[in-house]
Amino acid sequence: MKFSKQTARLQTLCDNPRMDEIPDRPRSRRLASLRPALKFLRPYLPQVTLASLALVLTAGVTLSIGQGMRLVIDQGLTAGSAAILEQTVGLFALLMVVLTVGTFVRFYYVSWIGERVSADIRLAVFDHIIRLHPGFFEENAPTEIQSRITTDTTLLQTVIGSSVSIALRNLLMFIGGIVLLFVTDAKLSLVVVASVPFVVAPVILFGRRVRDLSRSSQDTLADVGSYVGEALRHIKVVQSFNHEPVDQSIFSGRVERAFAVAARRITSRALLIALVMLIVMSAIATMLWIGGRDVLSGSLTPGELAAFIFYAFMVAGSVGAISEVYADLQRAAGATERLMELLAARSLLAEPATPALLSPTGRGQLSFEDVAFVYPGRPDQRVLADIRFTIEPGEMVALVGPSGAGKSTLFDLVQRFHDPIEGAVRLDGVDLRTLRLADVRARIGYVPQESSLFSGTIRDNLVYGRLDASPAQLREALELAGAQTFVAELPHGLDTRIGEGGVGLSGGQKQRLAIARALLKKPELLLLDEATSALDAESEEHIRATVDELKGRCTILVIAHRLSTVRQADRILVLQAGRLVASGTHASLVEENELYARFSRIQFGREPVTEGDHAVA
């Protein structure tokens, strides 16, 4: 097959998505890991108490049914007394009412607690991670975190909202059942006790295998999900490269693998169930045989035998139920551990206990003092080194340099998405590390390199950083960004809905909205990361005029690939391989700096130098 070689290569590539590289600690099987989840139960003590009471009550009533049966058979049927029969049946009916009410209360509160606790954990985890340092999401893939918040909390919900209650109820029934067995007939009880190990052994043996298989089938299923997600997100690329057959083959490989694992799990499970049935039925046959002989010889009443068999079934059933949910509990222990890991993650960007305050009259002076930076993932590569500069309030500075020089990284440091490993970044003379993060970011308007709009209306996107913006302020920001015309022409104007990532808008439209969003914040420091790369000459000219207008009013740092922007700047900083290699105006640098002159020739070479002309770089 034509594709076979690539398919194989792609398969190995795709089998190791970033997600799998995350060192996932061996998932715990210790139920002790569930303990942190208990903390989330504390606010709901009344509900927990009610549920527990109902649980004990219903277990007690269920156990008493056996005694009721004994009475009905021995005193009503065997003794032939209609009065006693009616009495006992009446009692029976009363117990049923208690059981019904108890079951309702138990089921309602246990499920309620499960839902509430998993909702609380979900909220706690989200509240926590949304504030973590951005680098955290490079080491831990967002898809993995997303699945923890959804799948793991859902698992906890089922476990808290049912498995725990099933386990407790059956534990009570098991203990009560055993006690009542011995009370009813000690000799027969030994048959039951003797058969317990035969039931438990295969459960433990096969149970582990079933569990391992079910875990790996869940992992393969997650694999299937992430593959679909990625392919659909990039559907145009998939189809443009005629990649469908490759995707089909990779996808079918994954689906089949998931199926094969599931089939093995089913085999183990079916075997387990059949084996347990066989053992339980054999034990009951033995009991009937021994017990039946005792009834015949008169040492046991028929009612006692019936009650006994009832309890034996109950004990066997509770062992089965516990072994069934035990696996759930273990999975929940793993899920809790992963969620608690997320809750335990600390932001590397510590907020100072007593934050410094920026002067309200500060105008956005920015300085880098011998700053060096490495990404934690690549400790050997100094992405920035010895960076020293100061940008005065109201100054417009262009940052130029080849791709990969570290320009966007420098912007990250300005906003304190990372801390430098050496030196300091200062806003109005204050080290960013001594300020509240929110204070730093409140002063900055940022237009990222890649479009970053959210699903919602255009208005939602604009007021993103300033929820209380007035219609006049919105209009002004749109106008400054040169976006008012196209927004007005959209079917619902500001209320037009756009999709995730700005689906439904052109590249240039997205860029202008991102600029308007940043300007609406009325920032003291405006950071534009190639904000005009997707704009046509006219829109670009508009932004250029806006920047001219803003000059002097706020500090502007712009990453530029175009001569027009560079020429407009008060000063140019040239970054190369993480170092500042030159600084000055375009004219002076072309004259004096050979490196810049060469860079300028390559970068802007064919652009006309006359003011007002803007050719494509």
Ligand SMILES: Nc1ncnc2c1ncn2[C@@H]1O[C@H](COP(=O)(O)OP(=O)(O)OP(=O)(O)O)[C@@H](O)[C@H]1O
């Ligand atoms: N998250 C990251 N982890 C590790 N290395 C990174 C990360 N992001 C960027 N880098 C590396 O840091 C260097 C600088 O990247 P940066 O994005 O700052 O470049 P840039 O100057 O903005 O380039 P461009 O003009 O192409 O946008 C590059 O070598 C890049 O590979």
Ligand SMILES: [Mg+2]
């Ligand atoms: Mg960049």
